[in-house]
Structures are given as C-alpha cells and as structure tokens.
Amino acid sequence: MEDFRYEKDADGIVTITMDMQGQGANTMNARFEPGMRDVCDKLEAEEGLTGVVFASAKSTFFAGGDLHDILATKVVDESTFAFIEANKATYRRLEKLPVPVVAAINGAALGGGYELCLACNRRIVVDDPKAVTGLPEVTLGLLPGAGGVVRLTAKLGLETALPLLLEGKQVPPQKALKIGMVDDIVATRDELVPAAKAWIKANPEDAVQPWDRKGFRYPGGDAVHPRIRQTAMGASAMLYQKTRGLLPAPEKILDVAVNSMRMTFDAALRMETRRFIGLMATKESKAAISTFFFGMNAIKSGKVRPEGDRWKATSAAVLGAGMMGSGIAYAHAKRGLKTMLKDTEMANAEKGKGYSEKLCDKAIGRGRMDEDAKNALLSQIEPVTENAAPGSVDIVIEAVFEDIDLKDKVIADTWPMLSEDGIYGSNTSTLPISILAESCPEPERFIGLHFFSPVDKMKVVEIIMGEKTSADTLRKAYDYVQQIGYMPIVVNDSRGFFTSRVFGTFMDEGCQLLVDGLAPSAIERAAWLAGMPVGPLQVFDEVSLILGQKVRKTHKALDERLGVDSQFGHHNTATVEVTDPMIEMGRGGRQYGGGFYDYDAEGTRRLWDGLAQFARGNAEIPMEDAIDRILYRQAIETLRCLDEGVLNTEVEANLGGIFAIGFPHHTGGAIQFIRGEGVETFAARARELAEKYGERFAVPDEMYDRLRDTAAVAA
Structure with a gap:
C-alpha cells in the first residue's frame, strides 16, 4: 500500500x-x-x-x-x-x-x-x-x-x-x-x-451516482x-x-x-x-503518442537544447517591414519584447506596425483582446529608418528579400547594433547560413531563424546552424524562440535547409501529376484525401510562382559565384516545366491576379481552364497512387535530410514537417509515417513508385538502416 x-x-x-x-x-x-x-x-x-x-x-x-x-x-x-x-x-x-x-x-x-x-x-x-x-x-x-x-x-x-x-x-x-x-x-x-x-x-446519504438511480x-x-x-x-x-x-x-x-x-x-x-x-x-495512436506527447515534451523541455543558463532578450530589431518582418515584430510585441521595426522608408515601417494593429483589431472583434492590451502591444513596436545605437540590441533579425547581395549588405551595415551578449539571426528560407555569415565580423554569433507565413499563426521557427555558429548562440536562439512562444526546430546548414526542401517536393509533385495527365481537381482532391491542409496547386498560388522562380535563380547565381553545382531542387523538374511558361503568360500566382486558379473580385477561386496544355497525355493514375506520391515524395525528402545530417532528430523531423509545412497530422510526421507503414513496406512501395513514376522516389536501401536499427525516439 x-x-x-x-x-x-x-x-x-x-x-x-x-x-x-x-x-x-x-x-x-x-x-x-x-x-x-x-x-x-x-x-x-x-x-x-x-x-x-x-x-x-x-x-x-x-x-x-x-x-x-x-x-x-x-x-x-x-x-x-x-x-x-x-x-x-x-x-x-x-x-x-x-x-x-x-x-x-x-x-x-x-x-x-x-x-x-x-x-x-x-x-x-x-x-x-x-x-x-x-x-x-x-x-x-x-x-x-x-x-x-x-x-x-x-x-x-x-x-x-x-x-x-x-x-x-x-x-x-x-x-x-x-x-x-x-x-x-x-x-x-x-x-x-x-x-x-x-x-x-x-x-x-449522497452516495449513489445519478446514473445508478432509478428513473435516471x-x-x-x-x-x-x-x-x-x-x-x-x-x-x-x-x-x-x-x-x-x-x-x-x-x-x-x-x-x-x-x-x-x-x-x-x-x-x-x-x-x-x-x-x-x-x-x-493502431498506427494513428502510436503516431500521436510518439510525436504529440513524447516528442512535444522533448522539445518543450529542451532535450535538444545545448546546456547552459536560460537567456532572455530584452530588446530586438527586425530589418524589413514586409509581411515577414511585420509578423515577427508582432510576435515579439505580443510577448512584451521591445522591437524596432526598420525599413528604408518610414511609410513602410509604419505600415509594418499597422499590420500588428490590424491583428489586434481582429482580436478585439472576437473578444480576445481589449483596447488597453492593444495599446500595450503596439507600444512595443517602434518604426524606424535608422540603425539603433551601437551595442544596444540583444537580437537582430534580418527579414529582407531573398537576395544574397542585399542580405550581405544589410547584415554588414546593421551588425554594430548588436549588444556584446547578443545574437544575429537571418530569416532566409533557403540561402546557406554559412555563406551569409561571411558578412559578419563574428560568424559564431550568426544563426538562421526561419519563420513561416503567416507568422502570427505558424508557431514554429526553423533554427539553422551555420558552420561557425557556436553552441552558445544556438542556446540563445533556442531560448529566444521559446521566449516568444514558438516551437524551435534545429537543423544544420544546407541549400533549402529542411522545410523548404520538403515543401518544394510537395508543390513539384502537384506539377508532376499535372504533367502526367491527372485532372487538376483530382490533384487537389488527392492532397485532401492524403490529409494535407491545402492542395499543391493552391499552395503554389499562395506562395506565388514568381517567388519560386526567384529562389531558383538565386541559387543558380550562388552556384556561379561559388563555382559549384549544388543540385538544389534537381528533382523538381515539373515545377520548371509548368511554372516558367505560366509566368510568361502573366500567371504568377494569386497576388498577381491568377496562377493555377482564376480569382474573381470577391476572391472566389476556380481552377484555370488552361492547365490542360501541360499534360503530356491522359495517363491513368489511380487515386491511391496520387495520394501516395504526395506523401511518399515528402517523406523521402525528409529521410534524405535525416540521412545527410541536415536534420538531427526524428522528433524535429516529425514536428517540423507537421507544423511548418502541413504534413498530415494523423501520420505523426514524415519519419513516423515511414515507421507506421513499416520500414520494409514503405521501402517496397517507394520502389514501386520509382518504377512507375521516376527516380525521385528511388532511395538507396542503406538510407533506411537508421530506422531499421533503432526504435522511434523522442530526440
């Protein structure tokens, strides 16, 4: 007893x-x-x-x-x-x-x-x-x-x-x-x-439960x-x-x-x-317990965080008042972190702060905030066009356009603002942190902090370690991400890191299915049945076809600068085949008036009837194959990231895939999906897909050995 x-x-x-x-x-x-x-x-x-x-x-x-x-x-x-x-x-x-x-x-x-x-x-x-x-x-x-x-x-x-x-x-x-x-x-x-x-x-006398009483x-x-x-x-x-x-x-x-x-x-x-x-x-229960209980607790408890005292930022600067920068400033202000929102024009900086005001007004309308809370939040954001005093800012986050020359210039210009104990983060989504760090006097204090759009809803940050980033900087970055109420996912430097690589395969597989002759509506339906929050064609419109093209051009220019062939996104052949001609036709995505979908004045969308021109034929693709192609393509790329050391742990692969890019929740994440299917079963199905649809599904058998040799682990 x-x-x-x-x-x-x-x-x-x-x-x-x-x-x-x-x-x-x-x-x-x-x-x-x-x-x-x-x-x-x-x-x-x-x-x-x-x-x-x-x-x-x-x-x-x-x-x-x-x-x-x-x-x-x-x-x-x-x-x-x-x-x-x-x-x-x-x-x-x-x-x-x-x-x-x-x-x-x-x-x-x-x-x-x-x-x-x-x-x-x-x-x-x-x-x-x-x-x-x-x-x-x-x-x-x-x-x-x-x-x-x-x-x-x-x-x-x-x-x-x-x-x-x-x-x-x-x-x-x-x-x-x-x-x-x-x-x-x-x-x-x-x-x-x-x-x-x-x-x-x-x-x-009150000893009988209601359901045990006569006449209940x-x-x-x-x-x-x-x-x-x-x-x-x-x-x-x-x-x-x-x-x-x-x-x-x-x-x-x-x-x-x-x-x-x-x-x-x-x-x-x-x-x-x-x-x-x-x-x-059931595999669904195993997935939920492994990922959402043990995995989430491992992240929250700092199981993958370097040892050391807790660090807290008391001041911040966000560079670039576009959608990402404005969202990051709001995330800071919501947690009481005083933030300068810097842009080249005061009108842009003020507009960036206005984004937070709109979010506050929406919260007030839903009864989740009052005017006092709104004013307190907005008082934390200071629109500026000039740098802060040297050594006065604990954390600087660069959130300018995905242009390496621009980022190099901004990083070098704003580094002096950083306090002696502070860290500098870049919100780049694909550019190597180690290369950007070359613009820093102290590259060991430079780290990638990749937020996701819209920042106020996507509560996860991909932390990217550069070659020279110190463990001390990682510890501070980890603490900062948790300080503002977001989930940290730590990865190592590479082209596209983890999330952008996998996200790119999802959108590309939508284009591959289109090229193979599957009806556009069936492609979106297959993604829905697979458990993805949004279909690949709709996603492409939301992020914009033009942005995807710019990223490819940026990496091509980077390859030329470095004299290398990075092979970044080399499997994403259908993306180029479909989206480049669409951009030439003026169809760059939703913000450009239309892409895979047409949009009316009220924002209602309808699949563009010109998509049929990209089909090479009327291939009979079973819905089961379409669903598996969407899931397996992402799972295989995640496995590659784990095998290459871009990802450190299975739990970060699983949680990062779900919360950053929408991998289906019921699977428990991409690596858990492989485990849930059974490693040998998954491998056999991947070989089958490779034979029918192409080498992008081909995985060297030894890549599965890590999963064969170990049970699922939290971190």
Whole structure:
C-alpha cells in the first residue's frame, strides 16, 4: 500500500492519498490496479466507514494511463481486454460504496485521473490555473477507456460532453465549475481535504451516482430526443469534414457516447473497453503518442537544447517591414519584447506596425483582446529608418528579400547594433547560413531563424546552424524562440535547409501529376484525401510562382559565384516545366491576379481552364497512387535530410514537417509515417513508385538502416 496511503479519522472518513513510488506523477502503471483493488477491499470491509476522500501527494492529482505501456502494445487480445476491465472495475466498486466519495483535486486531473474523479460523488478543485481537468485521450489517438466517455455523457449530457471528448481540451477550474465538470472550488490546497470532509458530513446519504438511480434521465435528453439525434447526426458530418476519415479515435468516441445512451450503464462500459483496445495498437495512436506527447515534451523541455543558463532578450530589431518582418515584430510585441521595426522608408515601417494593429483589431472583434492590451502591444513596436545605437540590441533579425547581395549588405551595415551578449539571426528560407555569415565580423554569433507565413499563426521557427555558429548562440536562439512562444526546430546548414526542401517536393509533385495527365481537381482532391491542409496547386498560388522562380535563380547565381553545382531542387523538374511558361503568360500566382486558379473580385477561386496544355497525355493514375506520391515524395525528402545530417532528430523531423509545412497530422510526421507503414513496406512501395513514376522516389536501401536499427525516439 505504499502507493496509496490509507488514513481513517475519528469521524469514520478515510483519506486515500495517492503517491506512486519512484515517479513524479500518479499514473495507471502496472501497480495501479492491484493497489486500487486492495484499497477497495479495505474500504468495503471497513467498519464505521462514513466517507472517502481521494487526494494526491504529488503536485498533480493524477496523470492518467502510462503511455509507455500503451506505446509498447503491438497486439491486443483477451488479456488486454481483461486488464482494462480490471482497472475499470475498481472505479465501479468505488461508485457502489454505501458512503459518499469525494475527489480533492490539487492539480491536473487528466485522462484516467479525471475518470477517477467522475467515479466519485463529488469533485472539489483548488483555484489554480494548473489544476486543469479533462479527457485529452483523443489527442493521443485514443478514447477515454476507464469510463470517461460513458460517465461524462451521463453527467453532462451529449451536447455538452461531446466537445470535451472530441477536442480533448484541458479545462481550468472556473470554467470546469461552470460546465459541471467539478462541483466546488476552494482557494488553497490546504482547504481541499477539509472541504471534502465537510461535504461528506453534510451529505451522508449522497452516495449513489445519478446514473445508478432509478428513473435516471440524461441531461438535455436521451438518445431518441429529436435534438440529441440531430446533434449526433451533425457531429458525424462535422467529424468527417475535419478528420477526412483519417483519425479513428474521434469516430469511436462519438459511437460510444451516442450508443451508451441506448444500453445499460455496465454494458456501455464494456463497449467502451472494446473500442479502446481497438485503438491501442493502431498506427494513428502510436503516431500521436510518439510525436504529440513524447516528442512535444522533448522539445518543450529542451532535450535538444545545448546546456547552459536560460537567456532572455530584452530588446530586438527586425530589418524589413514586409509581411515577414511585420509578423515577427508582432510576435515579439505580443510577448512584451521591445522591437524596432526598420525599413528604408518610414511609410513602410509604419505600415509594418499597422499590420500588428490590424491583428489586434481582429482580436478585439472576437473578444480576445481589449483596447488597453492593444495599446500595450503596439507600444512595443517602434518604426524606424535608422540603425539603433551601437551595442544596444540583444537580437537582430534580418527579414529582407531573398537576395544574397542585399542580405550581405544589410547584415554588414546593421551588425554594430548588436549588444556584446547578443545574437544575429537571418530569416532566409533557403540561402546557406554559412555563406551569409561571411558578412559578419563574428560568424559564431550568426544563426538562421526561419519563420513561416503567416507568422502570427505558424508557431514554429526553423533554427539553422551555420558552420561557425557556436553552441552558445544556438542556446540563445533556442531560448529566444521559446521566449516568444514558438516551437524551435534545429537543423544544420544546407541549400533549402529542411522545410523548404520538403515543401518544394510537395508543390513539384502537384506539377508532376499535372504533367502526367491527372485532372487538376483530382490533384487537389488527392492532397485532401492524403490529409494535407491545402492542395499543391493552391499552395503554389499562395506562395506565388514568381517567388519560386526567384529562389531558383538565386541559387543558380550562388552556384556561379561559388563555382559549384549544388543540385538544389534537381528533382523538381515539373515545377520548371509548368511554372516558367505560366509566368510568361502573366500567371504568377494569386497576388498577381491568377496562377493555377482564376480569382474573381470577391476572391472566389476556380481552377484555370488552361492547365490542360501541360499534360503530356491522359495517363491513368489511380487515386491511391496520387495520394501516395504526395506523401511518399515528402517523406523521402525528409529521410534524405535525416540521412545527410541536415536534420538531427526524428522528433524535429516529425514536428517540423507537421507544423511548418502541413504534413498530415494523423501520420505523426514524415519519419513516423515511414515507421507506421513499416520500414520494409514503405521501402517496397517507394520502389514501386520509382518504377512507375521516376527516380525521385528511388532511395538507396542503406538510407533506411537508421530506422531499421533503432526504435522511434523522442530526440
């Protein structure tokens, strides 16, 4: 009973304090069910028992299931079913006790932890923003498997419970009280257990759960109520639109929630178990747990950050008040980082600050900001046309046009602004940092900081290490990115780095499919079915065909300057074949009036009917092949980046691909996608695609060895 301290007071109230030994949080590990079974045995045999309080000795209440165990599950069978049912049985035994049971929630109660709270008769939480409650299993490709779907639906009704179950939000105390997820709030942790005992004494007969009472009715209506039936039907349609049928967990949650209202409570719990174990071994669940739990935690905790003290910038300068520079200035101001926004013309600098004002006005319109907050944010941005005083700026970010000669000039001119402890970052998307660093007096303090457009929505920064960039500069850059609330992805220097290389293959494969004869609408549909947020032709229009052409010309000029053949983007042959003629026809993309799409005055788009001229024939391309070509092309380029050492870790490959360039969320990222398919299965399919469609899908077999020889790792 070391994991569960059992204390009975003079009033007959037993306090169970959970304190799982050897770990920082209480979880449903292998010792949990035997321990809880012992607790239930003792409670059921306890003479003079008047009530039970569940408390925690940890800083959190209960963290839920042990994800290491779930990740290790390869096959589910009857023993898996029995294990889950045994865990749930202890919760059901608590509900059947003839005395009130109260959860004293001192910190986060999530997943299995909140399911324990639901099995209690009362839930009291401390008024602390960290004391969140919720059922986030859907974000891990799972469903709440310890009674959470069934109990929350019974407690709150389908309409209120569904959003909580399908979105997996973690709810702070005041909102949880308003919704009905908790029943009472106390000001301090010291008040929790006394408040729980006081409620037990005042409500000695309140020991039966609502769903165990005769005549129980679901809040808001039962399964046949017209409004509930409409909710269920609408939720199903919205789910498909959102998940495209690529995520099984939300569909199973909806299935359990709705059908639990049509059967007995215990039968519903068993159905929930069956659906849960059906998800445990899926590749979608493995992907979500690996990438969005372990991977995200590795990034947040700085597992790939160089060791050293935390660094914080107190002043910044952004050079170039275009869309990127303006967005970066806004990101700084939102986090209280004083920033000079510099441009050659004051009108441009003022316009750049105006971008932040527009974003603030939009937030005010949505009720997410007030005028005082807007004024405070805007006061952090100072439009200027001149350099700051020498040695006065902690971080300088160059965000001028992707022209190497211009960048060389700007970097050399503005370097003196940098403080003695400061760092200089370039927002280049493709130009080698090591070459740009040649313009710096101290190249060890120069680093790439590649933001993504629109900056206010794309919360990730690709940090690029140059050949001479120091570990100290990387540490400061990592801390700066986290300081402004963005996710850092660290890569090594190369043409196009990681994200631009992979993004280029996505757009090129759209052009390849067009050249091969697939209808443009089918190309965009294939990307949608694959799980990409936007089709490759639409993406090309948004970033502009002209920008892509400029990047190619810049790298060609760089090759000539260096006397090398970098082979940058050499597989992207269809991009040149299609977009260069389109640019000559005046179709440079959306901002130029049209590209792959035509746009009317209201911005409505329609695929340009002239695209058929680029098809070499009417090749019969199965939709399955089109989908795989879009996914495999990006995954293979990501694998090349990992093999070449451009990428350092799988987790950065996965998270960077998802959050920076939109690789499908359900896969867990490009490298996790390969693992999910199975390395040998993926390799065989890649060979098949190479034979049918070209050598861009050909991968040397030894490139897979890293994945064959190691299990998926967080960092």
